Amino acid sequence: MKKGKEAMLTDSMNGFKEKKINYNDYEVSFRRWLISMIDSEKISIQEARNRFQLSPTEYKKIIKRWQERYSDELHLSLQAMSSKARADNKKLEQRIKELEKQLDLAQMKNVALNTMIDIAENDYKLEIRKKSGPKQ
Structure with missing residues (x-):
């Protein structure tokens, strides 16, 4: 066969070899960040590939x-x-503060009423509180 212009083309891919990337060189914090960005759909897998120059054949x-x-x-x-x-x-924060004030007032009222009952039971020998159990 005659070797003409076709013979000028070669099967050699010397200038087109893919550069090997060592993915262990990427820090763990970067990996976590990138995956969180992909998972939260803030960046697509293709955008990550292009932006961080991941291998076109191995990135997935x-x-x-x-x-x-x-x-x-x-x-x-x-x-x-x-x-x-x-x-x-x-x-909502204002409502919480109002309810806390109401709770404080209710707790003070409860203490005052219990104190009043204790005084009445001790000084006047009255049984105001119901006794618990079978001793009624």
Whole structure:
């Protein structure tokens, strides 16, 4: 066969070899952060691959392995409170303070009434409280 222009093309991929990445070089804190971002859907797997230059052929396997190791069973994501939610929160805090004051007053009233009953039972020999058990 005659070797023409076709012979110029080679099967050699010297200039196109994929650079090997050592995924153990990534810190555990970075791995946890990345998996939490992916799990909370703040970043997609493809965005993570592009942004952090993960291997185009191995990135799914790497991320899956990291998810098995570092993913939390319970995913919590805190959202910023809206102004309405903050206003509702302040109203609830005020209501709690009012109820605490009412509770303090009720407790003081209870102590005063018990003290009054104790004095009446001791000084006037009255049986105001019901005796518990069979001694009635």
